[in-house]
Amino acid sequence: MATTNRPDAPDRDALLRMFEIQQKIKTADERFRAMLTSGQVQLIYYSPRGQECISAGYAVHLRPDDYVVTIYRGLHDHIAKGVPMRELWAEFLGRGTGTCKGKGGPMHVTHPKSGLMVTTGIVGAGIPIANGFGLAAKLSGTDQVTVVNFGDGASNIGAFHEGLNMAAVWKLPVIFVCQNNLYGEHTPMAMSTGVEYISERASSYGMPGVTVNGNDPVAMWKVAGEAVARARAGEGPTLIEARTYRFWGHLMGDAMEYMPKEERKAAMAADPLPAFRAWLLDNGHANEAQLTEIEDQIKALVDDAVEFAMNSPEPPMDELYTDVYEEIIK
Amino acid sequence: MTTTEPRIMPMGMAINEAMDVAMGLDEKVFLLGEDIAEPSGGVYKITKGLSTKYGTDRVRKTPISETAIIGAAVGAAIAGYKPVAEIMIMDFIGVCLDQITNHAAKIRYMSGGQTTVPMVIRTSAGAGRGFGAQHSELLEAFAVHSPGMKVAIPSNPADAKGLLISSIFDADPVLFVEPMLMYWDPAYAGEVPAGDYRVPLGKANTVVEGKDVSLISYGRQVHTCKKAAEELAAEGISAEVIDLRSIVPYDEAAVMASVSKTKRAVVVHEAVTRCGFGAELSSRIHEELFGTLAAPVQRVGGKNIPIPYASNLEKAFLPQVADVVAAVKRTNK
Ligand SMILES: Cc1ncc(C[n+]2csc(CCOP(=O)(O)OP(=O)(O)O)c2C)c(N)n1
Ligand SMILES: [Mg+2]
Numbered sequence: 100m101a102t103t104n105r106p107d108a109p110d111r112d113a114l115l116r117m118f119e120i121q122q123k124i125k126t127a128d129e130r131f132r133a134m135l136t137s138g139q140v141q142l143i144y145y146s147p148r149g150q151e152c153i154s155a156g157y158a159v160h161l162r163p164d165d166y167v168v169t170i171y172r173g174l175h176d177h178i179a180k181g182v183p184m185r186e187l188w189a190e191f192l193g194r195g196t197g198t199c200k201g202k203g204g205p206m207h208v209t210h211p212k213s214g215l216m217v218t219t220g221i222v223g224a225g226i227p228i229a230n231g232f233g234l235a236a237k238l239s240g241t242d243q244v245t246v247v248n249f250g251d252g253a254s255n256i257g258a259f260h261e262g263l264n265m266a267a268v269w270k271l272p273v274i275f276v277c278q279n280n281l282y283g284e285h286t287p288m289a290m291s292t293g294v295e296y297i298s299e300r301a302s303s304y305g306m307p308g309v310t311v312n313g314n315d316p317v318a319m320w321k322v323a324g325e326a327v328a329r330a331r332a333g334e335g336p337t338l339i340e341a342r343t344y345r346f347w348g349h350l351m352g353d354a355m356e357y358m359p360k361e362e363r364k365a366a367m368a369a370d371p372l373p374a375f376r377a378w379l380l381d382n383g384h385a386n387e388a389q390l391t392e393i394e395d396q397i398k399a400l401v402d403d404a405v406e407f408a409m410n411s412p413e414p415p416m417d418e419l420y421t422d423v424y425e426e427i428i429k
Numbered sequence: 430m431t432t433t434e435p436r437i438m439p440m441g442m443a444i445n446e447a448m449d450v451a452m453g454l455d456e457k458v459f460l461l462g463e464d465i466a467e468p469s470g471g472v473y474k475i476t477k478g479l480s481t482k483y484g485t486d487r488v489r490k491t492p493i494s495e496t497a498i499i500g501a502a503v504g505a506a507i508a509g510y511k512p513v514a515e516i517m518i519m520d521f522i523g524v525c526l527d528q529i530t531n532h533a534a535k536i537r538y539m540s541g542g543q544t545t546v547p548m549v550i551r552t553s554a555g556a557g558r559g560f561g562a563q564h565s566e567l568l569e570a571f572a573v574h575s576p577g578m579k580v581a582i583p584s585n586p587a588d589a590k591g592l593l594i595s596s597i598f599d600a601d602p603v604l605f606v607e608p609m610l611m612y613w614d615p616a617y618a619g620e621v622p623a624g625d626y627r628v629p630l631g632k633a634n635t636v637v638e639g640k641d642v643s644l645i646s647y648g649r650q651v652h653t654c655k656k657a658a659e660e661l662a663a664e665g666i667s668a669e670v671i672d673l674r675s676i677v678p679y680d681e682a683a684v685m686a687s688v689s690k691t692k693r694a695v696v697v698h699e700a701v702t703r704c705g706f707g708a709e710l711s712s713r714i715h716e717e718l719f720g721t722l723a724a725p726v727q728r729v730g731g732k733n734i735p736i737p738y739a740s741n742l743e744k745a746f747l748p749q750v751a752d753v754v755a756a757v758k759r760t761n762k
Contacts, residue, residue: 143559143560193559193738193739193740194739195739201737201738201739201742202562202738202739202742203561203562204561205561206561206564207561207562207563219563220520220560220561220564221520221523221524222493223493224524252493253493255492255493255494256493256494256495256496256524257494257496257497283463284463284464284469284472284493285468285472286463286469286492290490291490291492291493292492357468413740413741414739414741414742416741416742418742419732419734419737419742419745419746420732420734423733423735428733
């Protein structure tokens with residue numbers, strides 16, 4: 100389908116970049132959860148643990164000037180798109196040094212310099228907005244693409260259906276990434292969704308749809324690469340359904356009584372990150388020393404970000420009325 | 430003589446009991462909303478146990494589809510049912526606004542009274558939890574501005590139960606706003622009458638009697654007013670606190686009687702001040718009592734900004750006891 104000649108498999112550089120992104124997400128996530136559990140910080144936190152390979156798999160195909168839109172469960176997408184770790188942490192902790200001066204918080208992280216354009220807390224709402232980014236690129240004649248991330252649950256809201264139809268009709272350079280972690284809040288997908296595969300919905304809007312194992316970094320890389328190439332070449336949108344699992348339920352503190360214990364245990368035992376690490380070593384893409392070095396650097400990066408955020412002040416009170424409009428209107 | 434233990438419970442439990450009572454009384458009552466059935470029982474556990482007791486036909490868990498939820502409730506209500514639809518958090522009402530303002534609210538009128546929409550939209554709301562701009566807002570003003578919709582906002586567990594049962598059996602659509610911070614906080618627990626206990630819509634409650642100034646409020650901010658009244662009492666100012674309980678209809682007679690007596694009024698709510706219900710109330714008081722007022726009516730509400738995430742800014746968004754006290758002082762100059 101794609102017009103460009105694309106390699107079938109990621110090269111060593113892409114593999115290591117994916118590894119690095121995955122580990123950054125995992126390390127940041129583990130630190131958030133540790134700090135929450137120990138009571139060091141208090142915040143509403145939607146862990147993306149388990150879903151890292153999806154973000155890493157599309158992000159390595161993107162340029163800094165490509166756009167990403169995501170949701171409250173967005174830490175993995177923020178990191179993958181390159182939002183700086185210090186400002187990201189500071190935003191999560193509501194500090195004045197955060198990406199959004201502490202005004203938005205984790206559900207609304209925005210960093211246009213990295214191309215992270217919108218994070219929304221309203222299920223499905225990012226989809227039509229992503230079309231706007233796609234339209235802008237098309238109108239200006241650039242070959243920028245937009246990746247919009249959302250969950251399986253979001254595919255049941257009107258905005259998804261309106262958005263996909265418009266994107267197909269207008270042939271917008273948008274990649275719809277449905278991160279299907281099998282649950283929407285406390286409801287298993289089968290109880291809320293009439294199709295077995297969300298990708299089936301693409302055909303009714305006249306766009307290609309594909310289901311991929313979102314926990315397989317190479318498969319995800321391939322599918323995302325094709326979709327990005329199509330969008331860049333002006334061939335229109337793609338719906339990618341990337342199947343995955345949320346290790347920690349909907350949000351931290353979730354009793355997870357609605358998730359079968361065995362199912363979660365099995366998903367965590369099949370954690371794609373250690374598996375990918377072992378695969379890289381077994382196939383000679385990297386040696387232990389190289390991977391350890393990357394991991395050490397990431398640990399230092401996260402340590403630094405935590406310290407930066409914890410030592411940052413709250414936003415000054417005179418920020419209360421700024422940014423509502425261009426000028427202050429009370 | 431028999432003594433019975435007082436039934437002290439948090440607001441979340443009182444709301445659960447109201448739905449339980451209503452479903453027991455009338456099989457036309459059913460619930461629909463995201464995650465409301467077992468094992469979840471709602472993300473805030475407000476519908477806990479109800480799907481087990483009444484079955485999943487009557488306690489229906491829905492896809493994440495607010496427009497379809499409210500639309501289904503509107504249709505079923507016209508067809509003779511009494512649906513109680515849950516919109517998990519009030520900000521999500523933006524997704525289904527059309528079904529509410531263009532349909533639930535207008536259908537009785539547009540049909541010349543042939544079709545009616547006796548349904549309830551339960552929703553939780555309120556800032557103070559670090560949930561940010563899209564999960565914290567009180568948006569009742571839109572419904573006040575949509576003739577056809579009624580609006581109730583309880584301030585304590587007993588009223589929550591009594592108002593909800595009344596709302597479910599009301600002939601018209603009611604937006605029922607539940608202050609989320611009060612759901613399970615024992616500080617807000619209170620005694621709740623057993624059984625089919627009803628509090629009528631449109632009947633205010635004088636929470637504190639006073640003679641110098643009327644503090645008029647509803648929902649969680651009634652408690653801010655109570656604290657302000659205590660502080661003012663220490664300074665020798667006697668404040669009357671009126672809890673409206675519902676704002677469409679609202680108890681205009683009680684408001685005017687109180688302000689006629691005190692000659693001063695401060696209206697307090699959590700929603701942003703600009704164009705909030707307080708603006709309407711202030712206007713009505715001026716229209717009726719201009720000549721008797723000793724000072725212009727003052728408004729205290731949320732700041733006119735999206736709700737900030739950082740806790741210091743979020744706190745500054747919310748009306749504080751000191752803001753109410755300062756507003757009272759402005760009526761006393
Ligand atoms: C319009 C709207 N309705 C309901 C909610 C409450 N809510 C937040 S997340 C969520 C589940 C979404 O599930 P899914 O799309 O699968 O994403 P996931 O959380 O699994 O990543 C719900 C119902 C919301 N934020 N917005
Ligand atoms: Mg999901």
